[in-house]
Amino acid sequence: MISPGQELPIGPQVVHVGHVCIGGPQKTLMCGPCAVESEDQVEKTAAFLSQVGIPIMRGGAFKSRTSPRAFQGLGREGLELLVKAARRHGLLTVSEIMDPRDLGFFSDRVDMLQIGARNMQNLALLREVGRSGKPVLLKRGFMSTVEELLLAAEYVLREGNQEVVLCERGIRTFEPLTRNTLDLACVALVKRMKPLPIIVDLSHSLGRTDIMVPMAKAALACGCDGLMIEVHPNPVKALSDGKQSLSFQGLANLLNDIEPMLRHVEGNSP
């Protein structure tokens, strides 16, 4: 239990990724495909994201798949495709790093390093990204407590890197109607303790798109600093996680619905 007297991993309240401030009055959106699949896919996606004003493009090149028989991502080639497409359209990039030996390759290319849920307690990786100068997006493990998430972040902070954004993405429970159970109390607790900005990954927590609008509103209402949402030119044909990815039209609709909540921060009384 985190108790009042205990030293907390206090980092800065605002993290800068390029020109974007995460943790300030403006909510930050990160969108893109689960996995980079082709030049055509990322080009179309980057063009669309740019058009609707999403500043940061996500896309997995190295995929942490449960099964070795599943699509493992395009690797370094995939990362190059993602970054080229994003740059053509003036977007920043975030992508998951899985191996500490890939740090140099990633640092030269992406704007933000993502630590995936399965690697939240991969201490070698945490320390390595802590020694880089890159902003880090640290996802909560689906079996990890809020305190464990904060302690994992502290592994990064202790190496000298203060640019850490947390990400709530659902925890594993017995409820089967959603892929994981989105724990918005995690967001409220983190915002109350104020150590670091926190965003919500709607796609991985829900695993379905039909309740994404109300859950996006809930996430924003409880104070998160941004949203991560998977989008794909053709979700039905996606090589991974198509079921939880929005189409371009779906994302446009969602943006329209949540637009009033992106512009300002509502004050919560103390």
Next chain:
Amino acid sequence: MISPGQELPIGPQVVHVGHVCIGGPQKTLMCGPCAVESEDQVEKTAAFLSQVGIPIMRGGAFKSRTSPRAFQGLGREGLELLVKAARRHGLLTVSEIMDPRDLGFFSDRVDMLQIGARNMQNLALLREVGRSGKPVLLKRGFMSTVEELLLAAEYVLREGNQEVVLCERGIRTFEPLTRNTLDLACVALVKRMKPLPIIVDLSHSLGRTDIMVPMAKAALACGCDGLMIEVHPNPVKALSDGKQSLSFQGLANLLNDIEPMLRHVEGNSP
């Protein structure tokens, strides 16, 4: 899994408790102490609730406590105290019934029968309240799936009672910082399937008051039809659950913060 072709427990979308419509454009608040403790306590609480415009007063007379050594409630005398105080101030009442043999006593007094989380699958009780003409507030068991909650509601509906309101109150997980993990996707799913109104019990799900404002906003933002919140004239001295009860001032502050969200229903695009 609930599949499209399957028969769903479709009840009315609006449930009437006295003059209050649950499930309509106005959000419904139910507040009061965890347990009825004394005439003074319920009188002060009823007076305050009336003053701030809360229409339904809650209060436990028969308490479903984990330990037989804990305060078990004042029983029938407690229910009388609750109802008298509420009536003096023009409030409606909801209180938990635990024994099917108490139905007559409850029906003559309260306006809404509550089935607690531990009794969500107490079929004898579900059938008994299903045969009464009283509105029912059915709480989700803390280790029950959304589908199981809907099937429990169906036990009530099948006996002829269509006046059922569901209540999400958190599920049991490994996360210790909150008493339970509030599963707002349950609310979004129920509202999408539209069988019955659903409210959120913030006090039991969170077990703490310091994040109640942002979580109330999140619950309302994702479309719930109302909130249940515990309030006590002196939470520190409460005989049960004081830690999760707001003071009168705390409730007034919360109402002030969420007021803009109580007035209208925001449309979620399909």
Next chain:
Amino acid sequence: MISPGQELPIGPQVVHVGHVCIGGPQKTLMCGPCAVESEDQVEKTAAFLSQVGIPIMRGGAFKSRTSPRAFQGLGREGLELLVKAARRHGLLTVSEIMDPRDLGFFSDRVDMLQIGARNMQNLALLREVGRSGKPVLLKRGFMSTVEELLLAAEYVLREGNQEVVLCERGIRTFEPLTRNTLDLACVALVKRMKPLPIIVDLSHSLGRTDIMVPMAKAALACGCDGLMIEVHPNPVKALSDGKQSLSFQGLANLLNDIEPMLRHVEGNSP
């Protein structure tokens, strides 16, 4: 947490059901169908159980089913069928009671009252069986901690009934290959604290029969006082839980495999 200084619900270490001692050197087996379906079914089962030396026959007449559309049991008629068949073959009976108003009917017929997992915290029912003179088999709720199980037992003990046997039957987790996760540490903890005898329900915890032999051995090895196993003349045609029920031949094989472990209690060093 149960701490050393705390008052524990200490009951007798041996519970008598007819001529059978539960909690003594001999392990006790309780077998029979999930649900009583017909006179033929219980007659065949009773004859077989008698032949292989099982002393207590189980069978559900009132079924606590998740869905109101599922088979709900034959009710009072089912209980009569169970008891008649058992008596014809010299067997004792245990069956689940769900409604406190049925106590008289059950007490006149069965030898042991079962409280099902979904009713472990149905306090009206616990108190009612606590006022009867009948031995009680109290199943652990699939969402309940070991401490909550002991406190539920204490509700029975406090009414004056010391004849309580606990039953571990698996808890709800994220693991899908078994119906529930059998928590044998519960058995070891209960035996260490020594308040009450405890048996293991293999059928409901596993939900499958192919690993029943090794799990029966594990349960006996860690010190449980008996086993509950579902058996059906024709599991494929069972109206409920056929997938987890053994055939007569399957039970005979299992008994053969575990026979050496039923005869004596191995001492565990302190």
Next chain:
Amino acid sequence: MISPGQELPIGPQVVHVGHVCIGGPQKTLMCGPCAVESEDQVEKTAAFLSQVGIPIMRGGAFKSRTSPRAFQGLGREGLELLVKAARRHGLLTVSEIMDPRDLGFFSDRVDMLQIGARNMQNLALLREVGRSGKPVLLKRGFMSTVEELLLAAEYVLREGNQEVVLCERGIRTFEPLTRNTLDLACVALVKRMKPLPIIVDLSHSLGRTDIMVPMAKAALACGCDGLMIEVHPNPVKALSDGKQSLSFQGLANLLNDIEPMLRHVEGNSP
């Protein structure tokens, strides 16, 4: 779900670590401290283990601690101390590797590479140990399903390393009396599917020593191929996990109690 028709990661049924066969008729014990703390500590432990016939010594040099403020292990120096002490007494060694860049250092020293629960889905590490010729002990993540464990093992097998032993060490649930919930059905399922040997880590699953004897018996009875047990010369002063470590006398008592179960494999009927 693993279905009959699906390709399973079938490895050898026996894994050789030095002269020790894991998965054969003899059960294999691996004991030692949670963390290597000093030369004196590992020397005393190795001497004792050799005396009581334990063939494999465990000891953490690189510790995967939740908090960066906790003792992180002695690192490379610690591994050297462990290996020297073990060799002096003719013992084999197993120790956790956390960083793929440490593979060469580990391979030159230890006899078996351990992948810890937090790294079960660290794919870079799984692939790296898969490319080594060393036997691997793969621990189940505390919130991973049995199928996910088998798929993680498949990442190692696919790189050409068939020498993989699985380890059940408890899963995270809501039950607080044990550190994790030991899921012995995992052992029975793995033994039934027969892909790989599996042992049980009693210390991490239970987090307490008072029920270790009955749980060791249960683990052996359901067919596991060995046990991992933490032992420390002075558990009260251990720098990590002292609460779950046996003293030398405690281990000697346990060995005495389980001795009859280590000698032969009991046949389970099909």
